[in-house]
Amino acid sequence: MVIHEPIILGFEGTAHTAGVAVTQGKKIIFNKTATYLPEHGGIHPREASEFLSKNFPILLEQMVYETPFGMKKIDAVAFSQGPGLGPCLRMTATIARAISLLLKKPLIGVNHCIAHVELGRMVTPAYDPMVLYVSGGNTQLIAFLNGRYRILGETLDIAIGNALDTLGRSLGLPHPGGPHIEQEAKNGKNVLPLPYAIKGMSFSFSGVVTAAQKLISKHEVADICYSFQEYTFAALTEATERALSCTKKPSVLLTGGVAANTRLQEMVQGVASEQSTKYYVVPKNLAGDNGAMIALAGVNMYKKNNFISVNHSHVKPRWRTDQVEVNWIH
Ligand code: ATP
Numbered sequence: 001m002v003i004h005e006p007i008i009l010g011f012e013g014t015a016h017t018a019g020v021a022v023t024q025g026k027k028i029i030f031n032k033t034a035t036y037l038p039e040h041g042g043i044h045p046r047e048a049s050e051f052l053s054k055n056f057p058i059l060l061e062q063m064v065y066e067t068p069f070g071m072k073k074i075d076a077v078a079f080s081q082g083p084g085l086g087p088c089l090r091m092t093a094t095i096a097r098a099i100s101l102l103l104k105k106p107l108i109g110v111n112h113c114i115a116h117v118e119l120g121r122m123v124t125p126a127y128d129p130m131v132l133y134v135s136g137g138n139t140q141l142i143a144f145l146n147g148r149y150r151i152l153g154e155t156l157d158i159a160i161g162n163a164l165d166t167l168g169r170s171l172g173l174p175h176p177g178g179p180h181i182e183q184e185a186k187n188g189k190n191v192l193p194l195p196y197a198i199k200g201m202s203f204s205f206s207g208v209v210t211a212a213q214k215l216i217s218k219h220e221v222a223d224i225c226y227s228f229q230e231y232t233f234a235a236l237t238e239a240t241e242r243a244l245s246c247t248k249k250p251s252v253l254l255t256g257g258v259a260a261n262t263r264l265q266e267m268v269q270g271v272a273s274e275q276s277t278k279y280y281v282v283p284k285n286l287a288g289d290n291g292a293m294i295a296l297a298g299v300n301m302y303k304k305n306n307f308i309s310v311n312h313s314h315v316k317p318r319w320r321t322d323q324v325e326v327n328w329i330h
Pocket residue numbers: 014015016112113116134135136137138160161162164165176177178179182256257258259260261262287288289
């Protein structure tokens with residue numbers, strides 16, 4: 001018997017990235033993004049939502065022309081329902097609702113953080129991993145336990161990506177600072193003293209940023225970047241090691257935008273091998289926000305009928321990972 005794998009249209013739009021994707025089962029058929037880059041400082045929610053409103057129709061049109069079946073075979077429409085910036089979430093939800101009504105296909109509300117995890121589970125062999133999810137807005141240690149993804153540890157203040165971007169701005173590096181700090185750090189030779197903040201399996205980064213900012217103009221940029229990565233990534237890795245020894249999960253999965261960092265990959269891989277645990281990382285082109293993660297989470301949710309009606313599709317700006325009932329893992 002041939003089982004038809006569901007074809008899902010996914011919309012990502014929690015903050016800076018407009019993402020449209022089509023997936024069939026684990027196969028990514030189409031996946032394109034457009035990313036809003038603020039001229040100065042951080043993201044302005046209204047400007048970001050205007051950016052999304054301009055770019056979703058362009059991406060959708062490309063999808064129609066570049067996939068073999070366009071809109072014709074879509075089984076359901078998935079969208080990022082939260083967490084994220086209110087105006088961006090509302091824009092994304094409006095488009096997803098309209099397409100779902102137009103196609104008369106069910107609507108699936110996906111939690112953005114869980115989508116990073118589901119993408120990792122779909123594109124790597126990880127099935128029940130200890131997840132280190134590191135991005136611009138979130139930093140969490142997540143594991144599946146008793147029907148939900150539980151947060152075992154998380155940042156007590158700002159996310160690691162936000163910390164890297166803030167330091168990058170202070171150093172005069174282009175936005176987002178994360179990849180530029182990684183390049184600078186490769187030439188660093190001296191470890192400068194910085195605070196090391198870890199509490200149980202949680203961590204904090206704002207104090208390290210302030211301390212690193214105080215080193216600017218007194219030390220080489222490369223040494224500051226190198227030291228910042230060593231201290232913050234060591235805290236993340238130590239917490240991952242504790243979580244692993246508590247849960248005895250069979251694998252570690254590194255996901256989220258900061259997962260693209262090779263130094264962090266090396267450190268997490270080291271811990272996995274010490275704990276005799278398998279190590280997986282999402283490919284660089286899928287580490288940051290994208291539509292495929294929403295569509296792939298949608299595939300798993302579709303199979304267990306996790307649909308919502310348009311009337312109940314209000315956005316959830318503060319939706320936590322552990323508030324979602326996960327009925328698609330056994
Ligand atoms: P979320 O909503 O899940 O918090 P996000 O909005 O931060 O996601 P992502 O695309 O997942 O978006 O992550 C972006 C972050 O990843 C930025 O902070 C960026 O600096 C960081 N990043 C990207 N590449 C690297 C890298 N090579 N090294 C370190 N950080 C990186």
